[in-house]
Amino acid sequence: MTQGSVEFGGVDVRELRDLRRHIAMMSQETxxxxxxxxxxxxxxxxxTFRDEGGARVI
Known part of the structure; x- marks a missing residue:
């Protein structure tokens, strides 16, 4: 990207490193x-799911 910005909550996404951990892509072809x-x-x-106990949150 050479111009402009993409913002999330008014903050440039390039400044939100932690944001990437909370975004996933889901293809239409699963x-x-x-x-x-x-x-x-x-x-x-x-x-989150190191053991079967973590599965209880599903």
Whole structure:
């Protein structure tokens, strides 16, 4: 980007490093791994689902 800015809440997104951890892209063409729902969610949230206890928040 050479001109302009993208803002989130009035702040340039280039200044919001933590924002990237809270944004994900979901393709219209989904792919599910063989296994449980937890097996499919866990890769996106490695710190949240370290054990089965984390699955209770789903």
């Amino acid at each position: 792919y599910c791994f063989r296994g449980t729902v937890l097996d499919n969610i866990r890769p996106g949230f490695p710190d």
